[in-house]
Amino acid sequence: MPKDYIYPEFEIVRNEGRCTVCRRCEEQCANRAHAFDAATSRMTAEDARCVDCHRCVAMCPAHALKIVQSSHTFRPGANWTRDAITDIHRQAGSGGALLTSMGTPKDYPVYWDKLLINASQVTNPSIDPLREPMETKVFLGQKHTHIQRDESGRICTELHPQITLATPILFSAMSYGSLSYNAHESLARAAQELGICYNSGEGGLHEDLYHYGPNTIVQVASGRFGVHPGYLKAGAAIEIKMGQGAKPGIGGHLPAEKVMGDVSRTRMIPQGTEAISPAPHHDIYSIEDLRQLVYTLKEATDYKKPIIVKIAAVHNISAIASGVARSGADIIAIDGFRGGTGAAPARIRDNVGIPIELALASVDARLREEGIRGSISIIAGGSIRNSADVVRAIALGADAVYIATGALLAMGCHLCRSCHLGRCNWGIATQLPELVSRLDPEEGKRRLVNLITAWTYEIKEMMGGMGINSIEALKGNRLMLRGIGLTQKELDILGVLHAGE
Amino acid sequence: MLIQAKDLPFRELNRQINAAGEQSVTLQGVMGQRFIASGLKGKDVEINGIPGNALGAYLDGAHITVRGNAQDATGDTMNEGSIRIYGRSGDATGYAMRGGSIYVQGDSGYRAGIHMKAYSAKYPVLVIGGAAGSFLGEYLAGGVIIVLGIGHEAEGKAPVGYFTGTGMYGGKIFLRSAHVPHDLPPQVDVREAAAQDREEAYAHVAQYCAYFGGDPHQLMEHRLLVLTPSEESSYKQLYCAQ
Numbered sequence: 001m002p003k004d005y006i007y008p009e010f011e012i013v014r015n016e017g018r019c020t021v022c023r024r025c026e027e028q029c030a031n032r033a034h035a036f037d038a039a040t041s042r043m044t045a046e047d048a049r050c051v052d053c054h055r056c057v058a059m060c061p062a063h064a065l066k067i068v069q070s071s072h073t074f075r076p077g078a079n080w081t082r083d084a085i086t087d088i089h090r091q092a093g094s095g096g097a098l099l100t101s102m103g104t105p106k107d108y109p110v111y112w113d114k115l116l117i118n119a120s121q122v123t124n125p126s127i128d129p130l131r132e133p134m135e136t137k138v139f140l141g142q143k144h145t146h147i148q149r150d151e152s153g154r155i156c157t158e159l160h161p162q163i164t165l166a167t168p169i170l171f172s173a174m175s176y177g178s179l180s181y182n183a184h185e186s187l188a189r190a191a192q193e194l195g196i197c198y199n200s201g202e203g204g205l206h207e208d209l210y211h212y213g214p215n216t217i218v219q220v221a222s223g224r225f226g227v228h229p230g231y232l233k234a235g236a237a238i239e240i241k242m243g244q245g246a247k248p249g250i251g252g253h254l255p256a257e258k259v260m261g262d263v264s265r266t267r268m269i270p271q272g273t274e275a276i277s278p279a280p281h282h283d284i285y286s287i288e289d290l291r292q293l294v295y296t297l298k299e300a301t302d303y304k305k306p307i308i309v310k311i312a313a314v315h316n317i318s319a320i321a322s323g324v325a326r327s328g329a330d331i332i333a334i335d336g337f338r339g340g341t342g343a344a345p346a347r348i349r350d351n352v353g354i355p356i357e358l359a360l361a362s363v364d365a366r367l368r369e370e371g372i373r374g375s376i377s378i379i380a381g382g383s384i385r386n387s388a389d390v391v392r393a394i395a396l397g398a399d400a401v402y403i404a405t406g407a408l409l410a411m412g413c414h415l416c417r418s419c420h421l422g423r424c425n426w427g428i429a430t431q432l433p434e435l436v437s438r439l440d441p442e443e444g445k446r447r448l449v450n451l452i453t454a455w456t457y458e459i460k461e462m463m464g465g466m467g468i469n470s471i472e473a474l475k476g477n478r479l480m481l482r483g484i485g486l487t488q489k490e491l492d493i494l495g496v497l498h499a500g501e
Numbered sequence: 502m503l504i505q506a507k508d509l510p511f512r513e514l515n516r517q518i519n520a521a522g523e524q525s526v527t528l529q530g531v532m533g534q535r536f537i538a539s540g541l542k543g544k545d546v547e548i549n550g551i552p553g554n555a556l557g558a559y560l561d562g563a564h565i566t567v568r569g570n571a572q573d574a575t576g577d578t579m580n581e582g583s584i585r586i587y588g589r590s591g592d593a594t595g596y597a598m599r600g601g602s603i604y605v606q607g608d609s610g611y612r613a614g615i616h617m618k619a620y621s622a623k624y625p626v627l628v629i630g631g632a633a634g635s636f637l638g639e640y641l642a643g644g645v646i647i648v649l650g651i652g653h654e655a656e657g658k659a660p661v662g663y664f665t666g667t668g669m670y671g672g673k674i675f676l677r678s679a680h681v682p683h684d685l686p687p688q689v690d691v692r693e694a695a696a697q698d699r700e701e702a703y704a705h706v707a708q709y710c711a712y713f714g715g716d717p718h719q720l721m722e723h724r725l726l727v728l729t730p731s732e733e734s735s736y737k738q739l740y741c742a743q
Contacts, residue, residue, distance in 0.1 A: 087743065096741030220578075223616065224597035228580040229540040229561045268599060268620040269642065274670055278640050282615045283574045283593045292535065296558035296577060299515055300540030346743045421742065 004093035006086050007072045008047035012056075018064035019043060025056035025065060030423040030435055053416035055425035087346075098346035101419035101429075103246060103338045103383055103405055106350050110338075111357035111490070112389045116499055118480045120467040127469050129460035135470040136167045136456055138400050140237075140377040141306040141330045160330060161306045163217075163237050165400060166195030167456040168471055169390060171448075172335075172381050172402035173219050173239065173310070175201030177254045177263045177275065178342030178419065180436040183428045186411055186444025188212035193445065194452050197236055199402075202252065202277060204266040210234050217308065220297065222251060223277035225267040229300055237331070238297050238305050240290070242281070243312030245335030245382040247344040248353045252277035258422060258431050287323035294328040306330035313337060313359030313382060314352075318366035325367055325376040333402060334359050336382025340405040342429055343420035356382035357396065361494045364397025364476055373397075373476075387458035396494065397476040410451040411444045506531045506550065515539065518546060533572070538563055542582070554591070557584050560601060573610070576603050581623070585712050592634070595627045598644070602626040602705075606713045611662065612636045617672060619643030628709050635662030638728070642671040647705050649677045649720060658683070659726075665689070666728050674728035675702045681726060694725035 012033060021043055025034040033049040034056060036042075050067060057065045074085055087098055120126045127134070141162035148156040171187050184206065187198040192215045199217040200209075204226015209216070218235035220227050232238055243249065254267075254275035264271040284290050294307050309324045310333035311317070317334065324332050336356025341349065360380045367373040380393045381402030393401050409415065412426040419429035427439030459471075468474050482499040483491045491498055502523040506514050507530035514534050518526055524544060531537070531550030538546055538556065541563035548556075548567045556572070557565050560579040570588035579598040586603070592610035595603045600623035608631035615636065617625045625644035632653045638646050650660030659665075659678040666674060666689040675698070676682070681691055694702065702725060707717040 090741055090743065094741035097739055098743040099740040100743040224578045224599075227559070227578050227597075228599070229542070229559050232540070232559065268623070269618055270620060270671075273642065276616075276640060276642070276668070276670065278616060278668070282612055282636075282639070283577060283596050292555050292574065293577075295511075296536050296539050296555045296574075299512070299536040300559045303512075345740070 004089055006089060007070060008050065009070055010050045010052045010067050011047050011070050012045035012050055013066045013068055014043060014045060015062075015064045016042070018062040020062050020064075022061060024059055024061065028055050028059045028425060030425050030430075030432065031421075051416040051418040051421070052414075053418065053425050054414040099343055099420050100346040100349060100417060101341060101343055102415060102417040103340045104350045105417070108338070108355065110383075111355055111486075111494065112385070112392050114484050114486050114490075115357070115392050115481045115494070115496065116484055117388065117391055117395075117462055117466070118482070119465040124467040126467055127464035129457070129464045132464075132469065134460040134463060135472070136459060138165050138168045138471055139163070140165065140379070140399055142376060143374045145374045161237075161304055163197060163306055163331070164195075165197065167452060167459070168394060168398075168400035169452055169455065170196055170217070170379065170400060170402050171198035171407050172333075172339075172404040173199035173201040173217075173241065174342070174404055174408075175203030175219075175225075175254070176206055176266055177201075177203040177258055177431070178429060180424075180427055180430055180439065181206060181262065182436050182439040182441045182444065183408075183411060184209060185441035186439065186448060187407065188216065189441060189445035190448035190452070191215040193449050196452065199239060200235070202241055203254070203263065203275075204268060205231055205234055206262060206266050219310075220293075221277050222279070222281045223275060225269065225275060225277075228268070232297060232301050232305070235305065237308055238301065239308035239310050239333065240281075240293060240297070240329075241310050242284070242290075243310065243314075243335065244341060245312045245337050245339030245353055245356070246341035247348045248312035248314050248337070249279060250345065250348055251279040253343070255422075260431060263431060287327055290324065290329075291327040298328070308333050308379070310335060313354045313356055315354065317354065317359045318362045321363040322366055322370060322372070325372050329376060331377040331379060331399075332363075333379040333381060334363060335402070336360075336380070339382035340408070341419075356380055356393075358490075358493050360393060360398055361396045361478075365495055368476075387455040388462065390455060390459055391462050391474065392481060394471065394474050395477050395480045397478075399475060406451070407448060410447045411439060412447075503527050503529060505529050506534060508532075509534065511535050511537065511553070518544070531569075538565055557582070560584065562601075570607075571605075576601070579603075579625070587713065589631065590629075594629075595625065598625040598627070599623050600625055602628070602708075604628045604709055604712055605630060607631040608633070610634045612639065614638045614641065614644075614646040614674075616640040616642060617644040617646070619672065626705055628705050630709060630713060632660035633662065633665075635664055636667065637661050637665045638669055638672070638674045639664065639667045641666060641669040641674065641730075645673045645675065645701070645705070647675040647677070647702060647709075649706070649709065651677075651715075651720070654679070654723075666730075669728070669730045671730060676726040676728065677720065677723050678726055679724045685728070688731050690729050690731040692727050692729075694727050698727050699725060 031049045139162040142160040191198040202221035213234045216235040221241040308331040309329040337353025377399040380398035424430040481496045511534040527547045533553040535553035540559040542561040554573045558577040560582045562581040565584045567586040571590040573591040582601045589607035594613040609629045611634035653660040659682040
């Protein structure tokens with residue numbers, strides 16, 4: 001239908017003077033945007049197929065390619081933008097809900113960028129992390145708030161189970177199925193080398209990755225895919241997924257075509273069947289019910305594993321978090337609405353939830369007010385982009401942060417937001433063997449280790465600048481932050497003063 | 502081995518069950534303790550009294566007999582083994598179970614058999630002797646649910662509540678019922694049981710009678726409906742790429 005024709009968003013620009021017709025672009029593009037025209041012996045391009053993933057650009061030995069945003073335009077308008085118009089054309093043609101991937105590209109405030117970090121001058125000397133020891137190790141789990149003694153007056157030394165992290169960063173949940181095996185193995189190897197944890201996501205744990213267990217968090221979501229007692233015992237902790245920042249309030253769906261071979265075996269569902277995760281856990285309609293799931297998991301694992309409850313940042317987040325803290329959970333993970341996803345309805349991703357900065361600050365404040373902050377650790381996620389974001393999150397009250405988009409970028413993702421198409425040219429969000437093999441798990445690991453090592457050094461440098469030599473002393477230390485260009489209400493919620501105050 | 506469960510907190514009760522040297526464990530005086538036999542394998546547990554919520558969650562091969570009623574979330578995400586209940590069961594019985602069997606002599610509450618799924622040799626079976634509550638087999642992905650409706654034959658309606666099989670995309674539900682549920686969603690097809698279906702159902706009905714008494718042939722001399730997901734139930738049509 002001509003009415004449905006949408007002019008391509010990107011144009012593939014080929015420098016014909018440089019192109020040697022080696023056809024590598026054609027070989028590399030799983031979307032078949034490039035083709036060889038035998039009649040003219042030249043390469044041709046189909047712009048409509050291009051998702052702007054830069055694979056061809058990066059692989060072109062002659063540097064003959066670039067991708068540019070099309071200058072083709074509707075009559076410009078601030079209200080009816082290109083996206084607003086083409087979304088309607090797509091939906092009028094298909095009748096479908098719009099599906100997309102990764103974090104929202106919409107122009108919402110990024111509060112990280114409006115929080116400035118302190119440094120010492122004169123009175124409280126800064127510390128050089130190259131010369132002096134800096135502690136970035138964290139323990140996640142319930143902490144005792146009182147000393148307990150037995151009948152004979154001896155101090156009880158039994159601690160709640162903890163996750164130990166060498167640096168306050170974890171790779172957040174991305175399921176095998178949404179990610180390739182090689183991407184999962186890269187994360188697992190990197191987590192082991194770094195002394196941190198990655199998260200299996202809700203698709204079960206591939207049998208070959210069980211030996212990374214001490215660095216693995218296994219997830220239990222509403223679909224319960226691949227969940228069995230051996231799986232629960234395999235990891236360092238168990239995460240109950242109640243929600244995800246990119247799609248609060250809705251479930252998940254791995255399409256049947258991705259449920260093949262090892263993905264089917266790992267999820268423990270037949271090949272070629274849809275993997276539906278319902279929106280709610282149908283056995284959890286209250287905090288009391290959540291407590292029940294927490295305790296079945298503790299009973300099934302002999303109280304040896306901390307239980308994480310992951311929730312999306314939504315309007316009443318602090319009241320919900322207060323309930324979660326009383327459910328027996330050891331750790332709460334809060335996922336802000338800018339967080340990524342392998343597939344989500346666009347309207348949900350772009351409109352539902354709240355930013356992690358506000359959610360985190362409000363949860364930390366509420367738990368302190370209620371005197372239960374020590375009974376639970378907080379992991380904050382949902383678009384942590386660099387080490388300064390990590391420092392800000394910890395100063396706002398997080399014990400550690402979850403990163404996922406950053407980890408994918410480290411492995412080669414170029415953020416084309418097309419994971420849901422299943423043809424990731426970088427071998428990350430695909431199950432096609434010829435694409436998966438493009439990501440070498442050893443190289444993926446090396447790049448992830450590089451990233452986290454660099455961030456950890458930067459965190460130490462910023463801590464040192466503040467005169468702080470232990471990450472624990474930064475936690476909830478909001479005096480180390482000042483707002484810039486924020487309203488009084490925003491400053492109140494974040495619990496920080498304005499710059500200059 | 503006999504364990505006096507009265508006044509034991511659930512954690513201690515489970516510790517004693519796990520520590521029991523014998524294959525067979527009998528619990529006396531169970532009074533609502535939750536999480537009994539969570540993830541248990543390789544044991545036979547007889548429960549006298551009323552177990553609390555989440556009995557046999559992640560059950561991994563153990564066999565549980567309940568001489569009384571069971572409460573909510575029995576057999577949540579169970580992997581292998583069996584649970585038989587000489588009474589009724591509460592809500593969310595067999596939620597997301599992947600393998601093994603649950604036999605309930607009497608009625609079951611809301612949300613029984615939600616999101617059960619089968620895989621390879623694992624094929625979960627949930628048999629409810631009486632009537633089931635609303636949302637039976639919602640999101641059913643695999644395995645079989647049988648509702649016998651014993652004692653409810655004269656009620657003039659199917660022995661289920663509202664919204665049976667909503668969102669169902671795999672598996673099979675047998676209803677021993679003269680009536681088709683009046684509000685089946687469009688993604689559920691209903692048909693009369695054919696000879697092959699009856700053969701499949703008979704095996705489970707015979708097992709039910711072996712546990713709880715009754716004549717399987719007599720029970721099977723009744724209208725038997727089969728609910729399966731319709732071809733149009735696919736979730737594929739839901740989306741278009743942005």
